[in-house]
Amino acid sequence: MILAPGAARAESDPIEALRRQATEARTQLEKATKQMEGRKRDLARSQDKLRVTLKDLGKAEAELNRIREPLARLANASYQQPGAAGSMAIFGGGDLNDALRATADVTHLANGQDALVKKADELQSRRQQLSSTAQDLQSKNAVEQTRLQQEIDGLRNKSTQLTKDLTATLNRMSIGRDRRLELGCDKSLAANARKFPNGLIPSKYLCPLPQKGEQLRADAALGFYKLNAAYKRRFGRDMCVTDSYRSLANQNRVYAQRPGFAAVPGTSNHGKGQAVDLCGGVQNSGSLQFNWLEANAGKYGWRHPAWAYSNPFEPWHWEYGTEDEDD
Ligand SMILES: [Zn+2]
Numbered sequence: 615m616i617l618a619p620g621a622a623r624a625e626s627d628p629i630e631a632l633r634r635q636a637t638e639a640r641t642q643l644e645k646a647t648k649q650m651e652g653r654k655r656d657l658a659r660s661q662d663k664l665r666v667t668l669k670d671l672g673k674a675e676a677e678l679n680r681i682r683e684p685l686a687r688l689a690n691a692s693y694q695q696p697g698a699a700g701s702m703a704i705f706g707g708g709d710l711n712d713a714l715r716a717t718a719d720v721t722h723l724a725n726g727q728d729a730l731v732k733k734a735d736e737l738q739s740r741r742q743q744l745s746s747t748a749q750d751l752q753s754k755n756a757v758e759q760t761r762l763q764q765e766i767d768g769l770r771n772k773s774t775q776l777t778k779d780l781t782a783t784l785n786r787m788s789i790g791r792d793r794r795l796e797l798g799c800d801k802s803l804a805a806n807a808r809k810f811p812n813g814l815i816p817s818k819y820l821c822p823l824p825q826k827g828e829q830l831r832a833d834a835a836l837g838f839y840k841l842n843a844a845y846k847r848r849f850g851r852d853m854c855v856t857d858s859y860r861s862l863a864n865q866n867r868v869y870a871q872r873p874g875f876a877a878v879p880g881t882s883n884h885g886k887g888q889a890v891d892l893c894g895g896v897q898n899s900g901s902l903q904f905n906w907l908e909a910n911a912g913k914y915g916w917r918h919p920a921w922a923y924s925n926p927f928e929p930w931h932w933e934y935g936t937e938d939e940d941d
Contacts, residue, residue, distance in 0.1 A: 629787075629797050632780040637800055639773040646769050650762050657755055664751040671744040678737045681730050688727045791824060796839050803832040813862030813885035820859055820887055828858040831887030834934035837915035838890070844914070848906055854894025856930070860884035875926055888934040899929035907932065 799821035821835035895903035
């Protein structure tokens with residue numbers, strides 16, 4: 615008596631542990647992705663700064679080039695007037711006025727030269743400073759980008775690996791399809807799925823149904839597994855499903871085909887992953903299957919919404935959750 619529940623527990627515990635790890639890894643990946651978006655914005659700001667720095671650098675260089683020519687001319691001029699530059703010429707005879715004028719010119723030239731040389735030095739050092747700032751920014755950005763990518767890749771691999779491990783463990787264990795589906799469907803995915811607009815929920819936030827190709831939001835799927843199992847016990851087969859989660863693209867397609875019947879795209883509960891359209895008899899109001907569902911679906915959180923009895927009449931349409939969850 616004590617052994618049996620203990621054995622059952624030992625069987626599901628490693629799965630629970632794996633599932634927790636997989637959920638944890640997914641959460642980390644989502645967090646890291648969010649952080650990366652923040653850092654990408656920082657990086658973009660840094661790149662902007664780099665662009666401004668490079669522009670300043672260009673200006674400093676242009677300015678340097680602009681004064682290089684007069685600087686060279688000045689150097690040339692004083693070089694070509696050795697007489698004027700030396701004091702000997704002033705006292706060496708000739709017109710005194712000429713000599714004074716020459717001296718004044720030389721002083722003027724010398725002052726101009728000093729100013730230009732000083733400016734050239736300033737520009738040169740500013741250019742060096744800007745250039746090293748630009749290099750710093752460039753290499754920092756490159757390093758940061760690589761690091762971020764590695765971090766994300768690592769987390770993604772970890773998440774993928776854990777999901778694979780979980781699936782492999784579930785497959786190895788000799789448990790039934792329904793139990794496997796149930797264990798593989800993480801209820802906390804429902805909260806993630808709700809964050810997406812109607813019809814735009816990524817597949818990874820939905821859970822597969824036993825009916826091939828059909829999916830629902832986690833909470834609706836977990837209820838559906840139980841409802842389906844009860845139906846199977848009663849009718850000897852799985853429920854017949856024609857439609858479950860419907861992407862926005864499919865909502866558009868269905869709406870185009872049957873505008874009077876399908877909900878306006880973007881408003882359907884199919885787009886939230888909490889509605890199914892059933893067949894196998896359920897589509898006929900008053901059938902054995904319809905009546906059974908009407909009596910039992912509520913135990914598993916499912917219901918036939920009031921509107922679907924008449925407006926429009928859709929006996930096949932069933933929804934998960936309460937009426938106030940509807941839009
Ligand atoms: Zn429907």
